[in-house]
Amino acid sequence: MNEAVLQCVGVTKSFGDFVAVRDVTFDVSRGEIVAILGSSGCGKTTVLRLIAGLERPDAGQILIRGEVASTPQRQTPPDKRGIGMVVQEYALFPHMTVRQNVAFGLNNLSNDQKKGRVAEVMSLVRLENLQDRYPHELSGGQQQRIALARTMAPRPSAVLLDEPFSNIDAGLRSEVRRDVEEILRVNDIAAVLVTHDRDEAFAIADRVAVMSDGELHQVDTPEAVYHLPSSKRVAQMTATCDFIEGVVLQDGTVDTEAGILAYDTHSSDIKPGSSVELVIHPDDFGIDENESGAMIVQAREFRGDATVLVIALPSGATLRCRQDSHCAITSGRRVDLILNRPGPFAAFSV
Amino acid sequence: MQINSTQHLSPSRSTRIFARVESPPLIILIPAGLVALAMALPLAYLIVRAFGASSEAWELLFRVRTAQILGRSALLVVTVTGASLAIATPLAWLTTRTDMPFRRTLSVLTALPLVVPSYVGAFLAISALGPKGLLQQMLSPIGVESLPEIYGLPGAAITLTLLSYPYTLLTVRAAFRNLDPSLDESARLLGHGSWSTFFRMTLPQLKPAMAAGSLLVALYTLSDFGAVSLMRYETFTWAIFQQYQSAFDRSIAAVLSLVLVLFAVLILMGDGFVASKGRFYRTGSGSARATNAVRLGRWRWPAVAFCVAAVVAALGMPTAVLGYWLVKGVSAGEPLTLVWSATLNSLYVSLMAAVAATVLAVPVAALAVRHPGHLSRLFERVSHTGYALPGIVVALALVFFGSRLVQPIYQTVWVLVFAYVVLFLPAALGSFRSSLMQVSPKIEEAARCLGHGRISVMLSITAPLTRSGLLMGGALVFLVTMKELPATLILGPLGFSTLASRIWSASSEAFFAQAAAPALMLIFISSVPLAILMIRDRSRQ
Numbered sequence: 001m002n003e004a005v006l007q008c009v010g011v012t013k014s015f016g017d018f019v020a021v022r023d024v025t026f027d028v029s030r031g032e033i034v035a036i037l038g039s040s041g042c043g044k045t046t047v048l049r050l051i052a053g054l055e056r057p058d059a060g061q062i063l064i065r066g067e068v069a070s071t072p073q074r075q076t077p078p079d080k081r082g083i084g085m086v087v088q089e090y091a092l093f094p095h096m097t098v099r100q101n102v103a104f105g106l107n108n109l110s111n112d113q114k115k116g117r118v119a120e121v122m123s124l125v126r127l128e129n130l131q132d133r134y135p136h137e138l139s140g141g142q143q144q145r146i147a148l149a150r151t152m153a154p155r156p157s158a159v160l161l162d163e164p165f166s167n168i169d170a171g172l173r174s175e176v177r178r179d180v181e182e183i184l185r186v187n188d189i190a191a192v193l194v195t196h197d198r199d200e201a202f203a204i205a206d207r208v209a210v211m212s213d214g215e216l217h218q219v220d221t222p223e224a225v226y227h228l229p230s231s232k233r234v235a236q237m238t239a240t241c242d243f244i245e246g247v248v249l250q251d252g253t254v255d256t257e258a259g260i261l262a263y264d265t266h267s268s269d270i271k272p273g274s275s276v277e278l279v280i281h282p283d284d285f286g287i288d289e290n291e292s293g294a295m296i297v298q299a300r301e302f303r304g305d306a307t308v309l310v311i312a313l314p315s316g317a318t319l320r321c322r323q324d325s326h327c328a329i330t331s332g333r334r335v336d337l338i339l340n341r342p343g344p345f346a347a348f349s350v
Numbered sequence: 351m352q353i354n355s356t357q358h359l360s361p362s363r364s365t366r367i368f369a370r371v372e373s374p375p376l377i378i379l380i381p382a383g384l385v386a387l388a389m390a391l392p393l394a395y396l397i398v399r400a401f402g403a404s405s406e407a408w409e410l411l412f413r414v415r416t417a418q419i420l421g422r423s424a425l426l427v428v429t430v431t432g433a434s435l436a437i438a439t440p441l442a443w444l445t446t447r448t449d450m451p452f453r454r455t456l457s458v459l460t461a462l463p464l465v466v467p468s469y470v471g472a473f474l475a476i477s478a479l480g481p482k483g484l485l486q487q488m489l490s491p492i493g494v495e496s497l498p499e500i501y502g503l504p505g506a507a508i509t510l511t512l513l514s515y516p517y518t519l520l521t522v523r524a525a526f527r528n529l530d531p532s533l534d535e536s537a538r539l540l541g542h543g544s545w546s547t548f549f550r551m552t553l554p555q556l557k558p559a560m561a562a563g564s565l566l567v568a569l570y571t572l573s574d575f576g577a578v579s580l581m582r583y584e585t586f587t588w589a590i591f592q593q594y595q596s597a598f599d600r601s602i603a604a605v606l607s608l609v610l611v612l613f614a615v616l617i618l619m620g621d622g623f624v625a626s627k628g629r630f631y632r633t634g635s636g637s638a639r640a641t642n643a644v645r646l647g648r649w650r651w652p653a654v655a656f657c658v659a660a661v662v663a664a665l666g667m668p669t670a671v672l673g674y675w676l677v678k679g680v681s682a683g684e685p686l687t688l689v690w691s692a693t694l695n696s697l698y699v700s701l702m703a704a705v706a707a708t709v710l711a712v713p714v715a716a717l718a719v720r721h722p723g724h725l726s727r728l729f730e731r732v733s734h735t736g737y738a739l740p741g742i743v744v745a746l747a748l749v750f751f752g753s754r755l756v757q758p759i760y761q762t763v764w765v766l767v768f769a770y771v772v773l774f775l776p777a778a779l780g781s782f783r784s785s786l787m788q789v790s791p792k793i794e795e796a797a798r799c800l801g802h803g804r805i806s807v808m809l810s811i812t813a814p815l816t817r818s819g820l821l822m823g824g825a826l827v828f829l830v831t832m833k834e835l836p837a838t839l840i841l842g843p844l845g846f847s848t849l850a851s852r853i854w855s856a857s858s859e860a861f862f863a864q865a866a867a868p869a870l871m872l873i874f875i876s877s878v879p880l881a882i883l884m885i886r887d888r889s890r891q
Contacts, residue, residue, distance in 0.1 A: 105800030
């Protein structure tokens with residue numbers, strides 16, 4: 001199970017003076033889905049293009065099934081890599097029917113074999129009856145699944161998905177996402193998915209690689225990058241969060257305005273006495289109305305499925321607290337914070 | 351020198367398409383370089399010849415007569431360009447944005463004068479309106495003894511305007527269709543009336559298209575040889591031809607040609623100046639909505655009358671006069687058989703030029719679109735030389751080059767076809783380039799990731815998707831080659847007559863009846879590719 005299908009080792013790529021990808025290292029095992037999460041322009045698409053062999057790295061190397069596929073000196077052309085890619089626009093061939101599109105990657109098979117394989121992948125994406133349509137006659141979601149079927153047809157060892165769900169209506173998105181995930185899981189395929197949507201990354205990925213400015217900051221399980229981000233930057237990219245300052249005590253807790261809190265950290269230079277910042281998520285604290293409480297509700301935002309209260313601490317710092325939709329506390333009230341979080345808080349040195 | 355309008359219109363899409371940055375493969379780079387080299391040859395050789403010219407030739411340049419020729423050429427270019435703009439802009443508006451009756455029919459008819467060669471237009475005008483022409487014969491019973499002089503500037507300007515305004519019409523019309531209606535609507539909502547909106551919002555957005563169309567008209571006029579010669583209006587092309595035919599020292603023609611090229615370059619630079627200011631494409635991302643047609647009300651029929659007048663003057667009258675001469679020629683026993691061999695010759699060279707230009711356009715455009723860089727830009731620019739080179743200049747340069755350096759193929763069809771390719775490659779390039787830009791590189795990359803090599807992707811993906819662009823380019827080159835006159839006259843092998851050269855030899859000696867049959871044939875054959883182009887254009891709307 002744990003063999004690496006894809007490995008990027010210290011991969012760097014520049015366009016002119018602009019460093020698009022800097023020293024990126026990660027690997028993907030068989031059957032694993034890795035999501036690269038980052039805002040647009042952070043270099044995540046370039047990582048996919050490097051793995052596909054559409055760009056040549058300036059430094060580092062890329063291994064596919066243990067064999068070197070890309071180095072700055074030489075690289076295997078994209079058609080010899082056995083890697084599939086689904087791009088954001090799907091890039092279906094407009095002059096070919098769905099059947100011809102899906103069969104396009106099967107040039108080594110006999111006609112009968114082609115027919116069989118096309119039928120197989122078409123049933124995989126549940127679009128058996130659309131084989132004679134042209135791409136422009138399909139809906140966005142159907143095009144997306146055809147693109148996936150076309151990519152899966154030649155049985156690639158890994159699949160790269162570039163913002164695969166961004167062109168699909170919000171209402172359909174989670175359904176299509178579950179379908180895609182199932183297809184990848186059933187076929188035990190290694191996949192790298194690029195997205196700017198953290199909910200999408202968390203929902204589908206085994207591991208999330210958080211990327212900004214061309215660098216990978218943290219590669220870990222969704223829970224880990226959410227609860228124990230390695231930097232303030234990662235915390236901001238993976239969650240809605242606030243930060244409160246505090247001082248580390250002798251017993252390994254942090255003294256803050258919101259109370260004495262347990263902490264955990266990736267950094268090695270946090271010791272008793274050092275000043276730290278803790279990441280606070282909106283669901284970490286509950287609130288209780290108390291007329292002599294130290295905190296004040298500064299603002300109230302009703303969101304339908306939740307009510308978000310902005311709580312002002314005595315120092316003037318604010319925290320967001322998510323309450324249920326029935327919460328009736330209005331702004332201006334005095335409140336107390338109640339700790340909800342069972343685990344430690346992620347800490348960074350200030 | 352005539353060129354298709356599309357290349358000026360398509361706003362650069364390259365900013366949105368992620369072009370591959372890897373260095374261009376030699377399989378594209380080398381052919382593209384060779385094409386560019388070949389296209390640069392005539393101009394380069396002309397420069398060499400001009401600078402090797404005798405000092406007398408250069409002294410000739412600074413005489414008063416040269417200034418007069420320059421002045422006449424400039425006057426003609428300005429008049430024709432201005433008049434074309436004045437006719438084409440209202441026509442474009444009426445046929446795209448209003449509820450004028452017979453809009454569709456008129457929109458096809460108004461573009462049709464494009465197929466009438468200038469020398470045909472000129473000889474028809476002379477035979478109809480000239481001294482002892484048809485009109486005067488008709489009017490003499492009521493005592494009209496003489497008509498206003500047609501020869502000279504009026505005749506040349508009227509003829510060229512009526513035949514070249516479609517260039518402006520087509521570009522401006524495309525711009526009208528691409529206008530974002532929401533901008534006009536916003537202007538109205540901000541309190542501007544329809545006139546104010548037109549002048550402050552619509553017109554400024556049309557400026558690049560008007561400039562592009564005017565550029566085509568100006569270059570067409572500057573390079574025209576047939577109409578100005580028949581109208582005896584002595585411009586540059588006429589002077590060059592005179593020097594070439596009569597003078598012992600042919601380098602005088604080379605020097606004059608170089609001045610003409612500089613003139614053309616000046617016009618091109620003027621266009622760049624107008625077009626480079628501001629950005630003029632659709633800003634919103636919303637889909638193109640159809641604009642509400644402007645209701646003309648009681649102006650409907652005057653509008654139709656205006657369009658019909660243009661069609662009658664540019665198309666109806668020439669056809670009628672042509673019919674008259676044809677009937678007269680046939681009844682006088684004019685042999686029609688001669689037309690067939692000329693027709694075959696015309697078809698033969700035009701098809702060869704169309705195929706050659708289309709094939710040669712592929713590597714240059716592929717390099718420019720898929721591998722942008724300094725080198726590909728240079729190759730593309732150089733391949734557009736023909737754009738600024740009047741036919742007579744290319745022909746002369748090849749005469750010099752052929753008679754001195756490549757004697758064996760001089761005076762063969764090959765040199766003639768080469769001249770056509772130099773002149774008209776830009777048309778094929780523009781058309782193929784824009785169709786290639788429609789094919790996202792992502793589609794080619796997707797095909798690569800599905801296990802197909804570079805060549806396989808080119809054949810199974812890129813070629814079918816760009817086929818229509820190639821066909822359109824070929825059709826355009828065919829159309830303009832059929833009409834081409836000066837290069838055909840100068841470079842055509844001895845005894846090789848085409849429709850153009852037959853029309854010319856008959857009409858320059860006022861044997862209008864002899865010219866009628868080949869002229870009609872020429873117009874008929876040229877209409878076929880134009881019809882294909884227009885049908886495709888409409889099906890894309």
